[in-house]
Amino acid sequence: MNRFDYVRPSTVAEAVQALGSDPAARFIAGGTNLIDLMKYDVERPGKLIDITRLPLAEIEERDGGLRIGALVTNATLAYDARIRERYPLLADAILAGASAQLRNAASTGGNLLQRTRCYYFYDTATPCNKREPGSGCSAIGGVNRIHAILGTSGHCIATHPSDMCVALAALEAVVQVSGPQGDRAIPFAEFHRLPGDEPSRDTNLAAGEIIVAIDLPAKGFAGHHTYLKLRDRLSYAFALVSVAAALELDGQTIRTARLALGGVAHKPWRNTQAEALLQGKPATRETFKAAADLILREAKPQSTNGFKIELARRAIVRGLEQAAAGTPQSQSDKRIQ
Amino acid sequence: MLIDSGSPGAVGTIGITLTINGERRELQVAPWTTLLDLLRERLDLTGTKKGCDHGQCGACTVLVNGTRINSCLTLAVMKDGAEITTVEGLAGLTQREGKNSLHPIQEAFVEHDAFQCGYCTPGQLCSSVGLMNEGYAKTRDEIREAMSGNICRCGAYTNIVDAIEEVMHQGDAR
Structure with a gap:
């Protein structure tokens, strides 16, 4: 793991300011994916911004639905009585993923931002357009048993690894973000990207933005x-x-x-x-x-x-x-x- | 800003407070120190094991404020203020008067022969206590699923589930 600076802000505004326009700075919450990537030298942040003390860990009623704070852990979300009763699809998807230990640490916002588990993305000795734009894709024609069959490009065939996000897509959740230009809402279908010719970009988050919450609409499909x-x-x-x-x-x-x-x-x-x-x-x-x-x-x-x-x-x-x-x-x- | 390690490039350490197995510790840590490395390399609490060091095996499982997590995927500095329980502290959770005893889950692991080589056992034990603290898993299927983050290459799974089931039914999780 490389050396880095560490800051721990107490408000969203401080966090956004700490990130600024520094391309080497990263937010860290659960750390279950980022620390792993740092151990492989896939991520080498110059600064980590520990957002675990921001007031974003609540689940609140909102417009007949629920607003899930970005720092609510996967486990807290999956076992929340309101989620189990009204959005059992989401609870089930979360419990289908990872392990109990990881779900206890991983955050809701971080789940959306986790990176692909493509072997070549993790292996810094091989070309990968997602990790190193322009270097090529080793998975095309390589070992690609776990890779994508839909929406691929000639530059990347990686998959998004999340289970939670599959349920959030079906439920038409909305991602609430905050940034230097203010707050905005991103429909779930528009949050993640297809690889196209820019596979290094997983999402449509703009530079300097932070996820603050995920909104679930009222309709939870609890019956079927x-x-x-x-x-x-x-x-x-x-x-x-x-x-x-x-x-x-x-x-x-x-x-x-x-x-x-x-x-x-x-x-x-x-x-x-x-x-x-x-x-x-x-x-x-x-x-x-x-x-x-x-x-x-x-x-x-x-x-x-x-x-x-x-x-x-x-x-x-x-x-x-x-x-x-x-x-x-x-x-x-x-x-x- | 609550904490700032200082100017860019400075190899600064940060002061944190952890309560580890009931003992309050004031520590200076480099921000890139994982909780696992702090426990093993600095504090000589080598009961917690480094298996894969990537959150895939569960050997490093500890309890943070009663919740089980992988200590290899956690920076120590981020747990400032937390209570940590490792395998060395499990017995202390249930010390009975005048009796130097193991935690019931430790006794049950011995009773049910729930290990062979023992390398995964500290993680299995902490994970078992975490599972019982959570209180969601009830049936054997649910225990198996909730313990899937702890790999045992000797294959003691059946006996591990037996041990957990017994202690759970004693209602003596803590």
């Missing part, structure tokens, strides 16, 4: 939802494919559908055309297959991750079936019903 995560071992592993499905039903007819995928793209993957296709249709396997086919029509396999396309197709169908039946995937009993 699931978070189905498929991975190489039953717990404590990143998703190969995950599905956050949320439905509102009129009898057996789909009134509203939300569907987001994890493990398949540079950001939580939503396809609003597929959601529109589901709307007004009967909640049957045939309907769900049509939506899955639409989403995966544009999927592009890499050299060793072609299996993900069929895996995603089946996960989407199974996830929608679980949501429609009102039988969400258990995050402790891993049998898939």
Whole structure:
């Protein structure tokens, strides 16, 4: 780990000022991803700004929904009674990720800003356009079993590793940020970026901005939802494919559908055309297959991750079936019903 | 600003206060010192183990204000003011009058043969106490899931779950 300066502000304004326009400064909260990256020399900050003492650790009622402070830990969020009752999809997605120790430390804001777990991004001996723009992508044609099948570019095929964010995408959360130009709100779909020709930029946060809260809209889909995560071992592993499905039903007819995928793209993957296709249709396997086919029509396999396309197709169908039946995937009993 | 390490480039240390296993300690630490390295290298509390040093194995698990975390992914300076409990302090959490005893989870690990080589055991023990403090895991499936952050390459998992289950049912978590 490199040497760095350390400051601990007490207000958001002080934190934003401490960051200023210093490209080598980083905020640190849980530290579960940043410290790891520092140990690999992927991150070499000149200054760490410890934001853990900022007053951003509350969950509050707001406009029929909830405002989650950026410093609320993943564990606090997942076990909050209001989240479990009104947004069980979010609680389930959080509990599907990481370990109890990591969830106790990791913050809500930090979860959004965690970096990809692409092997080459972590290995400073190999080219990586995300870590070192212009150096090339080692994953294309390399070991890419865990990599993206949707929204890739010729410069980067990394995936976003978060489970929480997949649920937040399906729930249409809003990211509240503060910065030198003041405060602004970013819809979740616009927060993370596709790699395009600038894969070093994961998000649309502007220089100098800090996440202060995540807003959940009133609609929580508590009746019909699931978070189905498929991975190489039953717990404590990143998703190969995950599905956050949320439905509102009129009898057996789909009134509203939300569907987001994890493990398949540079950001939580939503396809609003597929959601529109589901709307007004009967909640049957045939309907769900049509939506899955639409989403995966544009999927592009890499050299060793072609299996993900069929895996995603089946996960989407199974996830929608679980949501429609009102039988969400258990995050402790891993049998898939 | 609550704390400022000083001018850029200065190799400054920062004064912090930690209560470690019940003992209050005033310490000067470099900001890049992890809690794990502080415990092991500076304070000779070598019960806490360095396994992967990347938050993947759980051997470094300690309790911070009663909550289990990976001490390898935590900067000591960020825990200024906190109460830290390591494996060396577990017995102290439950010391019974006139009896020099282990924590019930330690006794249960011995009773159930919940380890072979023992390298992961301090982390498993602290994680078990953290799990019981949390109070969410009840069934065997839930205990297994909530302990998945602690890897045991000897494969003592079944007996670890047995040990935790027994202590949990004693209602004697602390």
